[in-house]
Amino acid sequence: MKVRVTSADPTRTSADVLVVPVFQMRKDERRPSRLTRLDKVLGGRIAAVLDTGDFRGRSGETAVLYPEGAVAAQRVVLLGLGKEEKADADTLRKAAGTAVGATRARRGEEAAMLAPTTRRVRIPAAAQALAEGAVLAGYRFDAYKEKAKDDPPTVRQITFLYEKQADARSARRPAETGAIIAEGQNLARELSNQPGNQQPPAELARAAQRVARKAGLRCRVFGPAELKKRAMGGILAVGGGSTNPPRLVIMDHAGRKGQPTICLVGKGITFDSGGISIKPSASMDEMKHDMSGAAAVIGAMQVIAALKLPLHVVGIVAAAENLPSGTAYRPGDLVKTAAGKTVEVLNTDAEGRVVLADALHHAATEHEPEAIVDLATLTGACVIALGSWCSGLFGSDDALVERIRKAGEASAERVWPMPLWDGHRDAIKSRAGDIKNTGGREAGAATAAAFLSHFVGEVPWAHLDIAGTAWTQKAGPYQTAGATGVGVRLLVEFLQNWRKA
Numbered sequence: 001m002k003v004r005v006t007s008a009d010p011t012r013t014s015a016d017v018l019v020v021p022v023f024q025m026r027k028d029e030r031r032p033s034r035l036t037r038l039d040k041v042l043g044g045r046i047a048a049v050l051d052t053g054d055f056r057g058r059s060g061e062t063a064v065l066y067p068e069g070a071v072a073a074q075r076v077v078l079l080g081l082g083k084e085e086k087a088d089a090d091t092l093r094k095a096a097g098t099a100v101g102a103t104r105a106r107r108g109e110e111a112a113m114l115a116p117t118t119r120r121v122r123i124p125a126a127a128q129a130l131a132e133g134a135v136l137a138g139y140r141f142d143a144y145k146e147k148a149k150d151d152p153p154t155v156r157q158i159t160f161l162y163e164k165q166a167d168a169r170s171a172r173r174p175a176e177t178g179a180i181i182a183e184g185q186n187l188a189r190e191l192s193n194q195p196g197n198q199q200p201p202a203e204l205a206r207a208a209q210r211v212a213r214k215a216g217l218r219c220r221v222f223g224p225a226e227l228k229k230r231a232m233g234g235i236l237a238v239g240g241g242s243t244n245p246p247r248l249v250i251m252d253h254a255g256r257k258g259q260p261t262i263c264l265v266g267k268g269i270t271f272d273s274g275g276i277s278i279k280p281s282a283s284m285d286e287m288k289h290d291m292s293g294a295a296a297v298i299g300a301m302q303v304i305a306a307l308k309l310p311l312h313v314v315g316i317v318a319a320a321e322n323l324p325s326g327t328a329y330r331p332g333d334l335v336k337t338a339a340g341k342t343v344e345v346l347n348t349d350a351e352g353r354v355v356l357a358d359a360l361h362h363a364a365t366e367h368e369p370e371a372i373v374d375l376a377t378l379t380g381a382c383v384i385a386l387g388s389w390c391s392g393l394f395g396s397d398d399a400l401v402e403r404i405r406k407a408g409e410a411s412a413e414r415v416w417p418m419p420l421w422d423g424h425r426d427a428i429k430s431r432a433g434d435i436k437n438t439g440g441r442e443a444g445a446a447t448a449a450a451f452l453s454h455f456v457g458e459v460p461w462a463h464l465d466i467a468g469t470a471w472t473q474k475a476g477p478y479q480t481a482g483a484t485g486v487g488v489r490l491l492v493e494f495l496q497n498w499r500k501a
């Protein structure tokens with residue numbers, strides 16, 4: 001979707017739908033001057049709707065007006081923003097998403113929207129959020145569907161209209177950035193939505209290579225031979241049950257000499273059946289998205305390259321398929337990881353941490369980063385603890401954890417700090433090996449994080465458990481059902497602020 005920013009006259013801007021956002025108003029409240037000026041041209045059509053009380057500007061509320069030639073747009077849609085004192089960047093992200101949805105619902109291809117301005121969000125941050133909301137709302141997963149004749153066309157363009165030229169000028173760059181970020185998030189969604197048969201580990205690796213080639217990133221892929229050479233017994237064990245062998249993918253955004261290195265690591269289980277400790281069939285289909293951490297890393301790498309962030313960022317994806325078979329790893333197995341630590345496998349369904357063990361070790365030892373951030377759909381326990389309201393946040397370094405938390409707030413991809421103590425590490429001590437891959441039912445998300453902590457050495461590290469946030473059954477203003485692409489906005493926000501202490 002093309003995102004434009006102008007200070008053109010909204011009454012003369014041609015569009016299928018002109019969206020007019022309105023903060024919630026009391027009946028007797030004075031209406032914003034921009035609204036009354038537009039209403040004059042519209043012959044009082046807006047006032048008529050407001051006077052009836054049919055539209056008050058409540059969050060998500062809409063009303064359609066037909067200007068009959070009074071303005072250049074075919075339709076005018078009033079869009080409620082809710083109470084201004086509650087507004088934040090996500091209010092605007094949602095509003096732009098609703099604007100695109102309202103345009104599509106009327107089979108429109110070109111949208112225009114008065115850019116909402118509020119003291120509560122600065123113009124650049126607002127412009128970024130608006131562009132993100134619009135581009136995110138344009139995403140649908142339809143690669144495997146025959147086109148139906150009555151499918152609405154895609155919304156090709158949205159124009160954000162600013163009153164002042166200076167505002168439009170300061171909005172332009174951030175809007176471009178927002179569109180780039182949202183495209184990265186849509187890429188993550190597309191990868192996550194792919195079914196297991198269409199996107200085994202080798203295909204996920206190829207997708208990463210395609211992204212890297214287009215974006216100008218270096219990309220290396222380790223297949224089974226290279227994994228064996230590097231003694232990556234964790235990822236080999238998990239991938240061993242499938243005829244689709246595992247891959248480790250390393251994407252590299254070089255940055256300039258002397259710039260700090262940050263590693264992003266993603267869990268890339270292209271399908272998680274549970275393996276020999278097989279899962280119940282209900283909702284097992286959703287385990288095609290068990291590579292959402294990897295998807296977020298690949299999506300973020302595309303954005304990092306496009307924005308030319310002044311950092312050296314290494315994106316690492318541990319891709320494997322977890323299936324039961326005669327060659328699958330078993331409960332009771334002792335598996336030697338690249339770090340040399342042995343893992344006693346108590347449950348083959350706790351596979352994410354086993355593949356991440358080798359990926360994290362690689363990050364910590366080969367790249368000497370200043371920080372490692374991993375993302376993984378790691379535990380059902382995290383879903384129970386936090387639901388889909390936020391991702392679980394764990395880490396070894398309070399300052400890093402706080403940076404991630406703040407990035408989550410700013411990007412509306414919320415994360416919440418969870419405890420990670422020596423006691424959690426004690427819970428996964430193994431009698432037969434060094435550590436075991438489950439710590440029982442208590443604090444399952446924290447004992448999983450404790451497992452990962454064994455493989456990052458002394459590097460400051462944060463872990464995001466996105467099991468509850470990577471997939472959704474319910475659609476929102478900028479979200480269709482299915483993969484969310486969570487993590488891309490957060491990672492980019494985090495990296496953009498890296499230099500600011």
Ligand code: BES
Nearest residue numbers: 347349350351377378379380381438467
């Ligand atoms: N991929 C799952 C976790 C998951 C659950 C992700 C629900 C998204 C939604 C993970 O591999 C898993 O199966 N974890 C087990 C660990 C247990 C066996 C210790 C779990 O959480 O039940």
Ligand code: MN
Nearest residue numbers: 272349350351
């Ligand atoms: Mn599992």
Ligand code: ZN
Nearest residue numbers: 269272290352
């Ligand atoms: Zn899994």
